[in-house]
Amino acid sequence: MDMQAPSQPRTKVWFDGACPLCIREIGVMKRLDRQGAIDFVDVSASADPSCPIDQSELLARFHAEENGRVLSGAEAFAAMWRAIPVLRPLGLISRNRAVLAVLERLYILFLRVRPRLQKLLR
Template sequence: MTDLVVWFDGGCPVCRREIAAMKRLDRAGRITFLDLASAETDCPIDRGALLARFHAQENGVLLSGSAAFAAMWRAIPLLRPLGLAARNRHVGSVLEWLYVRFLRHRPALQRWATARDARP
C-alpha cells in the first residue's frame, strides 16, 4: 500500500518529465501516481480543478499547489528535508508564491517542451 496519491497531467510534457523524475526517486514505491489524461482515473474533485493545479492526497487530506509538492517530497527520502521544511508557514508561503508564478508561465513552458520533444 502506498502512503500518498498524486494526480498529474499526463498530457503536459513538463508534468510528464517531473513525474518521471519523481518515479525514479520513489524507489520504495510510496507514491501512487495517477495520470489525469487516462479516462479511467478516478477524481476526488472536478477533473478541471485537478488539471489546473497539482494535487496530492496525504493521510486522507487533499492538498494542492506547493503543499501537494511538499507531500510528494516528504515521501521521497532524498527530498524529505525540503518537504519537512515546507511545513514551516514561512517556507510554505514562499513555495506557494513561487508555484503561483510557475503556473503563469506553465503554458509557455509546455509549448517549449512540446517543441523540444518534436525535434529529431
Template sequence: MSAPVKVWYDGACPLCLREIALMRRLDRRGRIAFIDVAQGSDPSCPVDRAQLLARFHAEEDGVIHDGAAAFAAMWRAIPLLRPLGLAARSPAVLKLLEALYIRFLRLRPRLQRFFA
C-alpha cells in the same frame, strides 16, 4: 497496501511528464501512486478533473493538498526530498513555495510549448 501518497498529474503536459518521470525514479520505495488524469477522471478523487488539470494535487494521510503543499506531500514520501517537504510544513516556507508555484503557473503554457 496502497501507497501513502497519491499524486494526480496532467499526463498531456510534457513538462509534467518530465517531472513525474524524475519523481518515479526517486521513489525507489514505491510510496507514491501516480495517477494520470489527462485520460479521464479518477473515481477515487473527490476533486473535479478540471481542477486536477489546472493545479497540482496530492493526497497524504487522507488529506488532499494542492499547489505547493501537494508538492511538499510528494517530497515527504521521497527520502532524498523529505527535508524540503518537512521544511514546507512551516507556514513561512509554504507561503514562499506557493508564491513560486503561482509564478510557475503563469509561465506553464510557454514552458509546455518549449518542452513539447
C-alpha cells in the same frame, strides 16, 4: 494465519500526463520513489473516481493526497517530497508556514509561465 505488516499510508499524486513538463517531472519523481510510496495517477484522459476533485481542477493545479487529506499547489509538492527519502528534508521544511507561503507564491508564478514552457517542450 497471515501476519502481514500493516501497509504504510501512501501518498497519491494526480498529474497531467498530456503535459510534457509534467511527464518529465513525474518521471524524475518516479525514479526517486524507490520504495514505491507514491501512487502516481495520470488524469489527462479520464478522472480518477477515487478523487473528490474535479478533473479540470486536477489538470489546472497540482494535487496530492497525504494521510487522507487532499492538498493542492506547493502543499501538494511538499507532501510528495515527504514521501521520497532523498527529498523528505525539503518536504519537512515546507511544513513551516512561512516557507510554504513562499513556495506557494513561486508556484503561482510558475503557473503563469507554464503554458509557454509547455509549448517549448512539445
